[in-house]
Amino acid sequence: MSVTLAAGADPDTLVVSGWSAATPYGLGTRAFTEGVRALRDAVRAADGDADLGPYERAGRVPGFDVRTVLGRKGTRAMDRATGLAVATAGMLLEQAGPGLAQDAPEAVGMVLGTGHGSVQSIMDFTRDSLTGEKPFHVDPALFPNTVMNRAAGQSAIWHTLRGPNTTIAGGAPTGLLALNYAARLLRQRHCEAVLCGAVEEFSPERAWLEYRARTGGGHRQPAGPLGEGCALFLLEPLSRARAHGRAALASLLGARFIAFTDPERAGEAVARAVTEALKEADVRPEDVDLLVPSDSGGPLGAREDAALTGIFGEHRPPRLRLRRLVGDLGAASASVQLAAALTAGADRPVLVTSVDPDGQTGAVVLRTGDR
Structure with missing residues (x-):
């Protein structure tokens, strides 16, 4: 999408000048845009041996495999949520053009929302500590996946973003909270541009937790099918977007x-x-x-x-x-x-x-x- 920028627009206005997504429609903005405009149902039944927990259908990113998308180097212990975030950030940075992070990496921040981090990683690591011969007989390479800021930190390291790095957790409104937090960072001059958004992975562990929370005592909401995905936005002042030839979306x-x-x-x-x-x-x-x-x-x-x-x-x-x-x-x-x-x-x-x-x-x- 491209628009003609108004000559009199306030250069300090915060604008979204790029975005990308990994969703049940696939990887990238084109797959998402086409799916949304067609109002296409992307919730599918399990394929192969996929475990959907208590659900018969789920909205999973089709064909997403961390090693296939990002390569084998540095991904042996990477969880799915982190992989989705790193891949989506890469697509956004590629779209934004060369130099966004390389010219002044300390000027670009990252604000990433999440539910609990990787629920599967947390539960797998805990189970290993309980079922192993000794509690400390666990794979130390998997421990970073159990902390909430793993996806944000790894995304910044992978793409050399050295500005402020923040993880937000606030339930369903998390993505809006992340956008608002990014705006505050920019208005207070803590950085010049921010990648902001949120990520959530699908796993049988998360599926069962959500199902029990919704259908147990104190019923909260319908136990409809779960999905997963990541959407990230480049937020920056209009003047900076103009200077780098990016349109205000x-x-x-x-x-x-x-x-x-x-x-x-x-x-x-x-x-x-x-x-x-x-x-x-x-x-x-x-x-x-x-x-x-x-x-x-x-x-x-x-x-x-x-x-x-x-x-x-x-x-x-x-x-x-x-x-x-x-x-x-x-x-x-x-x-x-x-x-x-x-x-x-x-x-x-x-x-x-x-x-x-x-x-x-x-x-x-x-x-x-x-x-």
Whole structure:
């Protein structure tokens, strides 16, 4: 996507000047864009001997193998979540053009969201310590995969990003939180550009944990199929994007996050977050052209939908619902929603919302392209 930059645009405006994704549609922006625009179902039944845990279908990145995609060097002990993040960062850096990280590596930061890190790695390492002849008879090369910031740290090392490196965990809104955190880093001049987004892997271990949490006592939300993926964005000031010949794919206009303790009041939290984000963005509800809600289903999703209906009334902008197409991507859900917003076309105000059963909600307002 390319747009003509307005001569009078504020050079300090933070813009998304590149993005990439690894999703159930495949690797890269083209596969994702084509899948979303066609509203194609990417949730599939198990192939071969794949273990989907309690689920019959899942939204897995097709054919993704860490060693095949990244090579054998340095990947022997790399977990799937880290592999997805490293691969997606590589695709984004290649798209951004030579010199983004090499010319001034300390100027480029990384903010990566995740749920728990690699659930499979955590559980495998713990099991080895319990079942081995001695607790310390474990593979030390696998230990780094058990810490939450493994994917962010390894992505930065792999691609020589020496700026601030941060890991964010906040449930379904994690991708929005990562974008907001990246914006704060830039506004405080801690770096000049940031790769930000979120990653989540599919594994039988994560599948069983999510299933038990959803169907056990205190039912929280529908136990629909899970998915996996990673979406990353290059966020930088408009002036820097221009100087390096990159187009402004979207401008960040406003963001708000609200916590709630009572699930019955989730709708009120969504409404407040959206209202305040629109106010910050100086965008009227009737000017919004597209809504990308979290589409979580069940009572929580109904409250989110009701809150949006209450705000937009008869305007009724179209709603792009991704979860039913790619599965529940956990912490990567909101980042993939943001990626979907970038496929909407130029010069459109877009609202992305997310709500999590643990009590977080967020809203981000973007204007795709630059006017």
